[in-house]
Amino acid sequence: MKKQKILIYDDEHGRIDDFKRKLEEGLDQAGQSEDFDIIALENDTFQDSIRVLQQRQIDFRSGEIDLENRSEGAAEEIDDASIFIIDYDLLGSQAEKSPTGSLTGEIIAYLVRCFSRCKLIIGLNQYGSNPFDLTLRGDLNSFADLNLGEKQLDNPDLWRGDWGDSRQGFRPWHWPNLCDLLRYFDKRVKDIQDKLDKPISEFFNFDRELFLLLPREIVEFIEKPEEKEHFQTTFREFVTESGNGLRVKDKISLNDDTKDHILARVGAARISKWLERLVLPEQDILVDAPHLALRYPSLITSDKKKIENWNKIAQLIEHDKLGLNTDLIEPYRFKKDHWISRPVWFWDKLRESENVRKIIEPWVTVKPNWVFCEDASYFYDRENCREFLASTASPFTQRFVKYFTEDEVDYRPRVRFSM
Structure with a gap:
């Protein structure tokens, strides 16, 4: 099988070598090193590639552009990349060619997302070399699919979800399994390619009543046309009207469906991030397995007095392998599971179910001494957290x-x- 390509760029060549070494270590420990080639992008190639992407942006505004069947030599590396990792501070790459130093990794992320065929974008060091976001929301303004620090590149648990009892270190729960995120990218794009004019809420089976009760911060991201309610917003309207998809000048030339393949790629990436970083952290719209088990401990099928059995459910694996009574709560599972990095359930529907309430007594049957740690993806005794x-x-x-x-x-x- 052909290896997938991970492309890395930083304006300091010595740092690229360090980034590459860390990635290789992480992939090797995760057992994924045979599946990827890691390529450091030279500065001249990077500059030429970005000029091509900028020209595509100009072409997009003035006429037709077909990314599926177009690949100029200079941008071929980025077009063929499965993952593009870009450092945020690119001042050194512009010292001679751009005295203003206005180019950043975030600007590049937008160009790559909208005007290349690259699948995943990872932004590096915008928030530090080893950050953990205590808001749990992340930066939805960033067009990177994931923002990391350089010290996190060698973490093997970026590339797997079935770590079992083997892991004890730093591994933020909001991180996806990058192999799964990559595997399902094309499927998400295909999902909405022919459904751009379908309401987002309807596509994900969000009830109208649920959507109307979503917090303002969540619905603001997808915005809405003036004459509609938020639950009526379509994928096309999100990409073109919300301000969180295409930029204002980039949407002006959209007068037919010749650019729908670009809208689908942008929409798939941005809405997936919306689900992961705005909807899921609430844990009262969609709820994942560790947070659900804390509310309904009797869902755990093995000995609930052993912390190791709780940690079996804190993995990014299929819902029926978690060690939960998933048959009971199957009607409430979020079925578009390739759109989100872990099994999740509709919380309101689950807790209001008569069948569930007859069998499960929430918050009473077991009161564990441990808590779930968002920076470890693991349960630990509360006194140590x-x-x-x-x-x-x-x-x-x-x-x-x-x-x-x-x-x-x-x-x-x-x-x-301290709040």
């Missing part, structure tokens, strides 16, 4: 971290420890 308040509108704001001071993790904003 640190509490913080996430930036959510739901009642489930109280969360915990293991607090890895020895790894020099940069927890921010630190005020969330």
